[in-house]
Amino acid sequence: MAENSIDPTFGRFLRFWRGVHKFSQEELSHRLNSSPRHISRLENGSSRPSEAMIEDIAEAMQMGDRDRNHLRIAAGYSPQQQRIDFHAPEFKWLRKAMLLTLRAMDPYPTTLMDSAGTILMVNRAWVGFYSATIPAAQLDKVTNHFDFLFSRQGAGTILSGWEDTLSMIVMSLKQDAMFNESPDKLAALDQLLNNPNVPSDWAQRASRLEPMASFRVQADYQGALRRFYSVSQIVGALGPAAYLSEPKLTISTLYPEDDTLDVSALAEGPLEHPLLLY
Known part of the structure; x- marks a missing residue:
């Protein structure tokens, strides 16, 4: 040009x-x-x-x-996002589709969250995975995926090796928020930045890494430290605005790296949680 x-x-x-x-x-x-x-x-x-x-x-x-x-x-301008209520009547079909998707992911722990990290639904395996180490009263109060992952009272008690991953998540939220300064996203970003587990050099760490939808984590499972793949899938519009259009939903799933590790029991038995809808 x-x-x-x-x-x-x-x-x-x-x-x-x-x-x-x-x-x-x-x-x-x-x-x-x-x-x-x-x-x-x-x-x-x-x-x-x-x-x-x-x-x-x-x-x-x-x-x-x-x-x-x-x-x-x-034209070179930032997009303007309109906040969409996932629970609105016109999205009943979407909620049903997401419910079926999370059910199909059992026995692998899975969450559905919005663009600000608010957890909208979880599957049975998610409840089974975390209820083994986190008291039900505490687990029932979980509302934000990112805050939960890195909280020493939440998933951070059993997950480890997240320094680079946490830095990448903060960087992603920061750059997403800079597009339109959504109050929800800014609040989620501020909350995460105040987390003591965020490395002080998060920006420098993230600048050296390319973002990926999948990464490896370690988790305490059945009394042993196991490796898992954390895989995220975006549910959104097609086209150039795919990652900017609302409702932008993310499905996040943990898969064991060891093919012989049997996790089928995670989705079995009586399991309850406010965001478990089936």
Whole structure:
């Protein structure tokens, strides 16, 4: 791209959506109280839209949050995330799908959390895994996945070797929060930064590591230190805004590294927890 020229990505998006709605440049400019010449300059990359112009275009084309954010990203602006209530009536189908998913993950300990780390659901194996060492009254009060993992009263009592992993999680939350400064994400970040287990050099540690959705941890299981894979899967939108669109859910699962380690008993017997919904 030539020096001082503008990235043409936004122009490609604008031309595409004009075609979807069968708007000519003249018609779109009329709807935006602009000029066909300005629309042409936006499309050929010789002019960059303001944020207000992007919002006007999105309104004119009746775009949802996903496609509005694609326009913002294409023009070089941060996306705007709207907080979505996972428990709202319109997401009954999603809750059922996530419930079936967590049930299918038994006997491997699994949680479902939102973008701020709030735990929404757990499976039977999760309750069985942690209830062996954490009193039920304490386990029942768990609300945030990250806080629980590194708390010396929570999972931190049995998990070890998390210094680099914790640094990466803090870095991920920090950069995610910088996109839109969501109050929920900022609160989760502040709480995690105040955790005494966070290394003082977390930023330097994380800067030397590439983020991965999977990593290895050690856990005390049946009286012995065992290695597990911690695997996270993102449940979100497709496309460029996949990791920025709400509801952005994460399924986090522990798998034993040793194929011969039998964990089937974790999901057996009478198990109760406020977030165990089956």
